[in-house]
Amino acid sequence: MRVTKSIALASAGLLLATSLAAAQSTEIRIGVPLEPPALDPTAGAAEAIDVVVYQNVFEGLTRIDENGAVQPGLASSWTISDDGLTYRFSLNQGVTFHDGTSFEAEDVKFTFDRILAEDSVNAQKALYSSIADVSVIDPATVEFTLSQPDELFLFNIGRGDAVIVAPESADNNASMPIGTGPFAFLQWDRGSRVILEQYGPYWGEKPALTKASYVFIGDTGAMTNALLAGDIDGTYNFAAEALPIFESNPQFQVLVGTTEGETILSTNNAKPPFDQLEVRQAMAHAINRDEIVEGATYGFGVPIGSHFAPHHPYYLDLTGTYPFDPERARELLAEAGFPDGFSATLKLPPVAYARLSGQIIASEFAQVGIDLELINMEWAPWLEDVFANKDFDLTIISHVAPFDIGIYANPDYYFGYDNPQVQALNEELNATTDEARRKELAQELQTIIAQDAVNGFLFELAQTGVWNAKLEGMWKNAPVEGVVLRDIRWVE
Amino acid sequence: MTNYILRRILGFLVTLLVAAAVIFFLLDLLPGDPARFILGINASPEAVAALRQQMGLDSPALARFGSWLMGMVQGDFGHSQTQRLPVAQLIADRMAVTLPLTLFAMVISVAVGLPLGILAARHRGKATDTGLMILAQVGVAIPNFWFGMLLTLAFAVSLRWLPTGGFSPWAEDPAAALRSLVLPSLALALPQAAILARVMRTALVDVSSQDYIRTARAKGMTFGEAMWRHGVRNALLPVLTILGLQFAFLIAGTIIVENVFYLPGLGRLIYTAINERDLVLVRSATIILVLAVSLTMLVVDLAYGLVDPRLREKSR
Numbered sequence: 001m002r003v004t005k006s007i008a009l010a011s012a013g014l015l016l017a018t019s020l021a022a023a024q025s026t027e028i029r030i031g032v033p034l035e036p037p038a039l040d041p042t043a044g045a046a047e048a049i050d051v052v053v054y055q056n057v058f059e060g061l062t063r064i065d066e067n068g069a070v071q072p073g074l075a076s077s078w079t080i081s082d083d084g085l086t087y088r089f090s091l092n093q094g095v096t097f098h099d100g101t102s103f104e105a106e107d108v109k110f111t112f113d114r115i116l117a118e119d120s121v122n123a124q125k126a127l128y129s130s131i132a133d134v135s136v137i138d139p140a141t142v143e144f145t146l147s148q149p150d151e152l153f154l155f156n157i158g159r160g161d162a163v164i165v166a167p168e169s170a171d172n173n174a175s176m177p178i179g180t181g182p183f184a185f186l187q188w189d190r191g192s193r194v195i196l197e198q199y200g201p202y203w204g205e206k207p208a209l210t211k212a213s214y215v216f217i218g219d220t221g222a223m224t225n226a227l228l229a230g231d232i233d234g235t236y237n238f239a240a241e242a243l244p245i246f247e248s249n250p251q252f253q254v255l256v257g258t259t260e261g262e263t264i265l266s267t268n269n270a271k272p273p274f275d276q277l278e279v280r281q282a283m284a285h286a287i288n289r290d291e292i293v294e295g296a297t298y299g300f301g302v303p304i305g306s307h308f309a310p311h312h313p314y315y316l317d318l319t320g321t322y323p324f325d326p327e328r329a330r331e332l333l334a335e336a337g338f339p340d341g342f343s344a345t346l347k348l349p350p351v352a353y354a355r356l357s358g359q360i361i362a363s364e365f366a367q368v369g370i371d372l373e374l375i376n377m378e379w380a381p382w383l384e385d386v387f388a389n390k391d392f393d394l395t396i397i398s399h400v401a402p403f404d405i406g407i408y409a410n411p412d413y414y415f416g417y418d419n420p421q422v423q424a425l426n427e428e429l430n431a432t433t434d435e436a437r438r439k440e441l442a443q444e445l446q447t448i449i450a451q452d453a454v455n456g457f458l459f460e461l462a463q464t465g466v467w468n469a470k471l472e473g474m475w476k477n478a479p480v481e482g483v484v485l486r487d488i489r490w491v492e
Numbered sequence: 493m494t495n496y497i498l499r500r501i502l503g504f505l506v507t508l509l510v511a512a513a514v515i516f517f518l519l520d521l522l523p524g525d526p527a528r529f530i531l532g533i534n535a536s537p538e539a540v541a542a543l544r545q546q547m548g549l550d551s552p553a554l555a556r557f558g559s560w561l562m563g564m565v566q567g568d569f570g571h572s573q574t575q576r577l578p579v580a581q582l583i584a585d586r587m588a589v590t591l592p593l594t595l596f597a598m599v600i601s602v603a604v605g606l607p608l609g610i611l612a613a614r615h616r617g618k619a620t621d622t623g624l625m626i627l628a629q630v631g632v633a634i635p636n637f638w639f640g641m642l643l644t645l646a647f648a649v650s651l652r653w654l655p656t657g658g659f660s661p662w663a664e665d666p667a668a669a670l671r672s673l674v675l676p677s678l679a680l681a682l683p684q685a686a687i688l689a690r691v692m693r694t695a696l697v698d699v700s701s702q703d704y705i706r707t708a709r710a711k712g713m714t715f716g717e718a719m720w721r722h723g724v725r726n727a728l729l730p731v732l733t734i735l736g737l738q739f740a741f742l743i744a745g746t747i748i749v750e751n752v753f754y755l756p757g758l759g760r761l762i763y764t765a766i767n768e769r770d771l772v773l774v775r776s777a778t779i780i781l782v783l784a785v786s787l788t789m790l791v792v793d794l795a796y797g798l799v800d801p802r803l804r805e806k807s808r
Contacts, residue, residue: 035764037530037574037575037768037770038574038575038576044530044531044532045530045531045532045533045534045535046530046532118538118542119542119546120538120539120542121531121539121542121543121546122539123530123531123532123534123535123539124534124535125535125536125538125539126534126536127534174575174576175575175576175577189659189660189661189756190575190577190582190585190586190756191585191586191589191755191756191757191760191761191764192658192659192754192755192756193658215658215754216754217657217658217754218751218754218760219751219752219754221641221752222644222656222657222751222752222753222754225641225644225645225648225649225656225657226656226657226658226754228649229648229649229652229655229656230652231648231655231656231657231658378524378767379524379529379767380522380523380524380525380526380528380529380767380768380769381522381523381524383524383525383528383529383532383533384523384524384525384528385523387528387533388525388528397533401534
C-alpha cells in the first residue's frame with residue numbers, strides 16, 4: 001500500500017515536472033548589459049543594436065556563421081567575375097518583410113545606395129567604399145560592380161551594418177525595425193526590455209524558439225542575481241570575475257569562445273618619445289603578458305604578439321618577438337636617450353579590461369623607469385580626445401572589427417603609424433585573391449607590425465557566456481556582434 | 493498671507509530660470525561629441541558630420557539655449573538625440589515607475605520612521621530609546637544600493653518570493669508591477685525612515701521642555717495628553733522640512749536603486765543619457781527634476797504657513 005502511494009506521488013511529481021518544462025520550452029530571456037539607443041543596425045555602432053536584431057530581425061545578402069565563415073543569406077548563390085570586380089547574386093524567392101511587403105532586388109539596391117549616399121550615417125560606410133555600382137538585373141538578381149578587388153566584400157555585406165532594409169520602412173527602423181529575419185519585433189518597453197516573436201511566414205527554416213526577450217541589466221551584481229534567481233536564462237558575454245559562481249553550479253553552463261577583439265596598448269606613434277623605435281621596443285619588453293591576462297581577464301584572454309586574431313588561419317604567433325625583459329627595456333631606454341626613463345599619460349576608457357590592464361601596465365612600466373599617469377575617462381570624451389583629436393600618449397582599447405590589420409596602413413588613424421612598406425603590402429593583400437599568397441602577405445604584415453612594436457600587443461578578448469544548462473545552440477564565439485537565436489533551443 | 497505666497501512663487505520661478513541656464517551651459521562644456529558616440533570608432537568623418545548636422549549641433553550655443561527655453565514654455569521638451577523620441581513621452585513613461593517608487597518609499601519611511609521616533613521620545617533615556625537609536629544610526633549608515641542587494645539576495649535569489657528586478661508595465665500586469673516595486677521601495681525607504689525617526693525623536697524631546705507643555709500640565713493634563721495636543725504639532729515643523737528635502741533626495745536616490753533593480757525609471761534614463769551624451773534628454777529631464785524638487789519645496793513652504801501661523805504673521 002505504502003509502495004503504491006509513493007509511486008503515485010512520484011509519478012504525479014514527474015507529471016508536474018514535465019508540464020513545467022514544457023511550459024518554458026520555446027521562450028528565452030537574455031540579459032544584455034546595455035540598452036540599444038535605437039534598433040537600426042545600419043545607423044549606429046552600439047553593440048547592443050546588433051545583439052538584439054542581427055540575423056534575428058534583419059538579414060543580409062550573406063550571413064556570418066559562428067566561426068566567422070560566409071554563408072548564403074538572402075542571396076542563395078553568387079558568381080564572381082575573374083577580375084574579382086563583378087559579383088552577381090541570385091536572391092531567395094518568396095521572402096517577405098515583417099510588414100508583408102516582398103523582398104526583391106530593388107530593396108538590395110536601395111539598401112546599398114542608402115549606405116553610400118552623401119548624407120549617410122552608416123557607422124561602417126568606409127567598409128563599402130569599394131562598391132562602384134549596384135544594378136537590378138531582374139527582381140531575383142542583383143549585380144555589384146567594385147572599383148577594386150575586395151576580398152572582404154562577401155564578409156562585409158554579411159555584417160549588421162549592411163542588412164537589407166525596405167524603402168517603405170527604413171526610416172522607422174530605429175524604433176520599429178522591419179526586416180526579413182526569423183523573428184519579428186513585437187514590443188520595446190524602454191529602459192526595460194525588447195521582445196521579439198517568431199515570424200510565421202519566414203522563408204527559411206523555422207527556429208525552435210517562439211519568443212525572445214532581451215532584458216537590460218547594467219549592474220554586474222544585479223545580472224548575477226537575475227541569473228541565479230532564474231529571472232533570465234542567460235547572457236552572452238559576462239564579466240570574467242563573476243564566472244566562478246556559475247562554473248561550479250550544475251544549473252548553468254559557461255561558454256568560453258573567441259572574439260575579434262585585439263586588445264592593445266595603443267601608442268601615439270606620431271608623438272615624441274613614442275616616435276622612436278627603441279622607446280616602443282623598450283615598452284614591449286616591459287610588458288608581462290601573462291600577468292596582464294591573469295589580472296585583467298582572469299585568465300580568459302589569449303596573449304597576442306601582433307594585431308591578429310589567434311583563431312584565424314593566417315595567424316602567426318609573434319608573442320616571442322619582444323619577451324618580457326625589464327633589463328633589456330632599461331638598456332633600450334638608455335640607448336634612446338632616456339637613461340632615467342620618462343613620464344607619460346595613459347587614458348583609459350570605462351571598460352574593466354582597460355582599467356585593470358592599465359593599473360598592471362603602470363606598475364610594470366614603473367619598474368623600467370616609465371612613470372604613467374592613469375586618466376580614467378568616459379566613452380564620449382575618450383572618443384573625442386583620443387580617437388578624433390589624437391590627443392593622447394597611450395591608451396588601452398580592444399579593436400573588435402574582424403580582419404582589421406588594414407588600420408596600420410592608414411597614416412591618419414589615431415595611433416599615427418606611417419610606414420609605406422605596410423601600406424604597399426596591405427594594398428597588395430586587398431587585391432590578391434590567391435589564398436596562399438594572401439596568407440603570406442598577412443603574415444608578413446603581422447611580422448613588420450610586431451617588430452616595429454607599433455602598439456603594445458596584449459591579448460585577444462574572450463567571449464564568456466553564461467547560460468541555463470538546458471539551453472543549446474548558442475554561439476560560443478563572436479566573429480561579429482550579435483546573439484543569433486536561430487539554433488537556440490531548450491533540451492532536457 | 494498673499495504676500496508670503498507671492499514671494500515664494502517668485503523665488504520658485506527665479507530658481508527655475510537660473511537652473512535652466514546652469515544646466516544648459518554646463519552640459520555644453522561637457523567633453524564628448526554625441527554624434528561620434530553614436531557612430532563609434534570606425535565611423536568616417538563624413539558620416540559623423542552628417543549626423544551632427546541632423547542633430548542640429550552645428551548652430552551656436554545661445555541660439556540653442558533660446559530655442560530650448562521657448563520650446564519648454566510651449567510644453568515642447570525636444571527629441572532625444574539617441575532614441576529619436578519626444579523627451580516628454582520618454583519622461584512620462586519613466587515617471588510611471590519612478591513616481592510610485594518614490595511615493596511608496598515616502599509612505600514607508602513615514603509609516604516606520606515617525607512612530608519609532610515617538611516611541612523613542614516617550615521612553616527617552618531607557619533601553620528602548622537606546623536600542624531604537626542604535627538601529628536608526630545603522631539605518632542611516634547603510635547605503636541604499638547595498639541594502640537593496642541584501643534584500644535581493646534574501647527575498648529574490650534565496651526565497652524567490654519577488655523578482656530580482658525589472659518591471660512589467662502597469663497596463664500589462666498591475667500585480668506584477670507592484671511586486672517589482674516592493675524591494676526597491678524598501679531599499680530606498682530604510683535610510684529615510686532612520687533619519688525621520690531621529691529627527692522626530694529630537695524634535696519631541698526639545699518640545700517637551702517648552703513652557704507651553706509645562707503650562708498645559710499645570711492645567712491638569714497628563715504629560716502624554718499635553719504632548720499629543722500641543723507637542724506633536726510643534727515637533728512636526730522640522731520633520732516637514734526634512735520630508736521635503738527627502739523627496740528630492742529620494743528622486744536622486746532612485747538613480748542608484750533603479751540601476752541595482754534594473755527598473756526603467758527616470759534615474760536610469762538620465763544616467764544612460766549622460767553616458768551617451770544625449771544632451772537634449774539630459775537637459776530636459778534635469779529641468780523636470782528641478783521643477784519637481786522646487787515645487788515640493790514651494791508646497792512645504794506653503795504648508796509651513798498652514799501649520800505655523802507665526803510664519804504668516806512675520807511676512808506681513
